[in-house]
Amino acid sequence: xxxxxxxxxxxxxxxxxxxxxxxxxxxxxxxxxxxxxxxxxxxxxxxxxxxxxxxxxxxxxxxxxxxxxxxxxxxxxxxxxxxxxxxxxxxxxxxxxxxxxxxxxxxxxxxxxxxxxxxxxxxxxxxxxxxxxxxxxxxxxxxxxxxxxxx
Numbered sequence: 001x002x003x004x005x006x007x008x009x010x011x012x013x014x015x016x017x018x019x020x021x022x023x024x025x026x027x028x029x030x031x032x033x034x035x036x037x038x039x040x041x042x043x044x045x046x047x048x049x050x051x052x053x054x055x056x057x058x059x060x061x062x063x064x065x066x067x068x069x070x071x072x073x074x075x076x077x078x079x080x081x082x083x084x085x086x087x088x089x090x091x092x093x094x095x096x097x098x099x100x101x102x103x104x105x106x107x108x109x110x111x112x113x114x115x116x117x118x119x120x121x122x123x124x125x126x127x128x129x130x131x132x133x134x135x136x137x138x139x140x141x142x143x144x145x146x147x148x149x150x151x
Contacts, residue, residue: 123136
């Protein structure tokens with residue numbers, strides 16, 4: 001009986017995969033497989049910290065930072081120091097606006113922190129495969145998590 005359940009689960013998984021593959025062309029699959037850099041998504045961006053920011057230089061520098069991170073790729077990011085172009089983990093519990101996170105982020109998860117610009121202001125999100133979901137952009141220091149010693 002366990003064999004039938006196992007086969008059913010495999011069949012269900014294959015059906016889900018086939019359903020996805022039916023919607024994606026071979027060319028799209030090949031192109032996605034070649035990507036070795038972060039695909040930044042703002043789908044779950046929380047409207048905290050940055051809306052009151054009138055510093056156009058901050059946003060210009062932030063966009064330049066995203067371009068540089070894309071240029072480095074995931075391998076280069078992993079080799080870079082956290083206060084340079086690397087990223088570091090931060091527990092969800094450290095976030096000021098943890099209640100604003102999307103439902104797929106569990107309360108015991110670690111998010112990822114990048115520096116938003118050349119100083120210590122940051123942006124926080126979560127890497128899921130090749131996609132980096134940006135949840136918060138810190139336009140004012142300490143707005144999205146307390147910097148310094150972590151608990």
